[in-house]
Amino acid sequence: MKAPVLITKHYILKFYKPPTPETHKGIQGHAVTIAGSYGKIGAAVLSSKAALKSGCGLVTAFIPKCGYQIMQVAIPEVMVVTDEYSNSITNINLPIVPQAIGIGPGIGQEPATQKAMLQFLKNNKAPLVIDADGLNILSQNQSWMEFFPEKTILTPHLKELERLIGNWNSDAEKFQKTIDFSKKNKVIIVMKGAPTFIINQNKIFQNTTGNAALATAGSGDVLTGIITGLLAQGYEPEQAAKLSVYLHGLTADIALPETGYQSFTASDIIQYLGKAFLKLENQSI
Template structure:
């Protein structure tokens, strides 16, 4: 599913109106009616006091239509106009007049903090103050209104986006944004829902189809792609009946140091579970026995040094190589890493201490092969792109880094984002239980295994991230958030492949009486 910018959404609206010969007023009616239908289906006429807060633009116009429809269906509604400016959109004025023509109780004008209504925890708020186009600081008293709504702790539905969110930067006041119980957004999701700084303002997201022109959406690239089961299923390459282990490549995992051999074990096992035909681990002598015992399916090569790697000598070609997990940053290890980069020609996944070594010696970046995949957590990402002021700048800097070095960067997090040059792929699988030691090592192993099988590095990263998260979701059902560990993710990688081909459950039909 595509993710559009505000400008792209406006163009989609224009294309829809032109192609389907409808007015902007009709499009607004249809969109707002879809939200009303969702509410009406869930509320079923419940006598809940509903407060509808409307701004002065088109988002406020949506709110006015929703308020009118709620009143027409017998709900107890109070409508408030958040009067922060003398400017009003034409659609707002049209919907305002129509609401007044049918309402027994005209909208209440809010102009300062003294006008704020009482909102009880048992009430409901519909937030239609600002839409996706917010591009300037909010008037202070309106920020206070937003905080007043949040402090009520009532159920809050935001129209399109929670009010107070910008589309291209973090909020000016982190408390001056609606904390929405649910956000109902139009046609396509927005990037703000998936970034750590801005995604926290929506507990539940509903994307509703408002009938925007399909041809425009199909032909117009978004600012990002939302990756879910349907998108990943299209990437899957089925196995051939007469294939053998050599058909799926030979992967090499390089890493480990005294006390950190477990990370190589996890990555090696995950690589095998993801489908690599052959896997070899290259690690210090101290890890030989434990690796051979814990992962008997893998082959092992050791350095002469017992505690950490001092030399990386490869005597054959590998289809994919992963380096860095548990590796440490000893001086001799950095030298070995530099020598390896100078001679390596295989596709490469760089993680953990290999990224930390690049932070120590940035010149190492000059020798990475094309489409190298980096898998940093936030602190490691700083070694690659420097610091950032907010998540939006983080993405821009990552795109610049990716373009400069022709590499893929997997920004790990709640919605892991894979970046290749200007392309962003936002993952939807995974859960907080995966915030546990070794989870990142497992992801590295999965991506290496996918590359080994012949997937392009970008595809391998996108596919691997989804499988990793899906395996975590399946494991969660047995282990719970606190009980989930990295090994559980590995054990369910096979199930995550199976899950791709499961049909969604069909809704049960009620028996006729």
Template structure:
């Protein structure tokens, strides 16, 4: 799913009006009607007090259209105009006049704190004050209104975006943003729904279709995309009846040090479970027995050193290599790493201390092959690209780094974001239970396994992140958030593959069957 920028949304509105020959307020009518349909389907005429707070721009106009439909269908509605300026938009005024035609109870004008209405916990608030066009600071009395919403504990529904939240820059004042329980976003979600600093301003979101021109939506390229099942299904490669292990590549995991062989075990096992035909682990001598006994399906090669990697020397021809899990940053390991990078011609997945060694020795970045996949967590990314003042700056720096060094960055997090030049791909799978030791090692193995199967690097990164998160989502249903282990994610990779081909109704039926059992 594409995530359109603010400028593209405005352009889409303009194109739609021109191509569909719409009157100026028609898109506002569509938006308000769709929000009404969403509420009406869920409320079915319930007489819960609904407080609709409208700004004086087009977002407020959407709220007025909603109010009109709710009023004509007999709902208990109170409508307010938040007087946040002197200039009303034309479409807002059109919608305002239409509301006056259907009720004698005209919208109340709010100008200061003394005008705030009483709101009870069981009421519903509709926030239609500011939309994506907000470009100025918010007055203190309006911030107080937002606090009034929060203090009431009433369910808050935001129209398109929580008021006070920008689409393209960080929040200036945390008290100047509505905390929404639910946001109905027009045509596509907003990037800020997925960034750590801004995601908490809406607990849930949903996209509603307001009829933006289909050709525009299909042909317009966006810098940001959401990656879900629909996006990864075309990446999947089915197997033929007469295929054999040699068709699915040979993955190599290089890593480990004394006390950290478990990281290699997790990554190596993940290579196989993700579908690679063969896998070899290259570890210090101390890792030989643990790996041979715990993972009989894998082959093991060892460094001459007992406790750390000092010389990366192997006589196999791997299809892809994952390097860095548990490897440490000993001086001799850095030297071995540099020598390896100078001679390597195989697609790479670079993780953990292999990233940290690049950060500490920037000259090594010149040796990293094009389209290598780096999988940093927060601190590793900070060491690699430098500090940032906001999530927007972080993504900008990540894009600059990716473009400069021609690599793919997989920024791990609640919504893992894969950065490929100026493109950003946001993953929708995964959960907080995966915040556990070894989860990143599993991801390294999955992506290495997919690379081994001749997926393009960007495909391997996107598919790997999706499968990793989906396996975690399936596993957490059995183990819970606190007790989920990295190994459980591997155990559910097969289920994640099967889940790719389940229809939504099939998945729902299985849940019902489990509930009955």
């Protein structure tokens, strides 16, 4: 395996685009998160709030009906569209055409949800991020990848990656299988771990931020939201993935002296995103 390109602050600043003074919400992008099921509406809250806090102008969450009040109270800034069914997603019907969509956090793997995901993939043309249960559904239905927009971003942790590409006996085999998978399906893989790697066909990037505090429930849901938000703002998929993992890790580096490893939560990632942007832009924090 060739040496990966390191994702450093200097590297990120080559393509980072701070908002212009003349900007408004209508040109900062509209992101959609398709997330949640009964007992897992928190995944929709985390991913939607992260998309908003990434600088996205507008965010709409598509969720089952059971999460409506939770979402409206937890994040009043996010618009909500609900499925006709109460406990899970069964029919994805979006009243808008967004600039990017993230699907998968907490959606479960009910047969009706799987059917809804297939129909959604057949109709969708927007840049796409797939995570969590979306990946688990995909691992059982790999032919569905033919419906992906090119450079769709998949964000597996190692167990989800294994379900997609099969098991491996060494790091070298893991990377080769991931590269082959990326080439075959024209997807970008965010291989979550310590450290996180991004594989885009033959290109390999290694993130340089983050620490063990990120090993906490909901951390991946937040990352999905950040990537979706940056995609909606017009970043190319590879750039959105690189900037997202860098900022995601940076929040934990900034927060660590205050929270310690044990008490850092996924909500803290969102809380510290502003400071991560400021640090990237060389302002005081």
